[in-house]
């Protein structure tokens with residue numbers, strides 16, 4: 267389990283009402299707002315880290331209840347702690363508007379958990395987030411900004427006065443999340459390009475990403491992201507094979523270690539994996555595709571292969 271850290275105050279001088287819990291890749295970062303009794307959390311990590319998320323939030327709240335919970339998008343690493351937080355404090359929960367129906371009837375397929383072979387405990391919601399909405403968090407005015415591309419329903423939060431952007435998986439210091447719609451032959455690269463230009467137009471001076479540390483060299487991050495997007499767009503198979511690597515690595519982060527045959531069984535049971543294989547990588551059997559991914563991840567030290575056991579390397 268990655269060690270959570272509180273982001274350093276310097277050199278960013280965060281507002282006193284805002285704290286960032288930098289997590290890892292299995293659990294997205296959490297942003298906690300405490301302004302008197304007005305408290306809120308943005309994103310809640312992965313379900314297997316729920317106890318750690320609760321402990322971090324409880325310590326940060328200093329005895330106050332959590333009143334609001336907000337999700338940038340409903341991938342399992344951003345909303346997996348929702349159920350536990352709701353059980354503990356019953357916060358008013360806001361989700362991207364386009365996900366309302368799927369959450370209301372808890373459609374685990376539409377919500378991607380079945381498709382990706384990931385887990386998430388069911389949760390409810392009270393409010394919807396739409397592009398252009400305004401909300402106060404930590405005594406700061408934030409605007410909801412639509413951020414399709416990585417996830418068609420994702421939103422970001424931007425504070426124009428402070429020029430702080432909570433970007434979710436739309437922009438990281440080095441890149442952005444997998445462009446999921448393209449894996450099913452739907453448009454995502456064009457939307458991602460537009461989101462990057464939207465961010466450039468906002469001119470944030472600080473970005474709090476969904477994963478990784480805070481960064482203030484936004485121009486540099488945008489340049490890297492544009493370069494990465496161009497590379498993926500030039501051959502969509504690159505996005506597909508990257509997605510397979512990310513999903514395998516994510517599963518290993520969740521499990522710690524798995525037998526190679528169990529990993530293959532998981533892959534065969536995840537509908538999105540089947541579709542990626544059929545659409546982009548069908549020149550070799552799925553087992554051979556997995557072997558290649560495991561070798562590739564081992565080559566960069568992301569996992570180790572020991573007697574048929576695939577071991578995560580953090």
Ligand SMILES: [Zn+2]
Nearest residue numbers: 341417435443
């Ligand atoms: Zn995501």
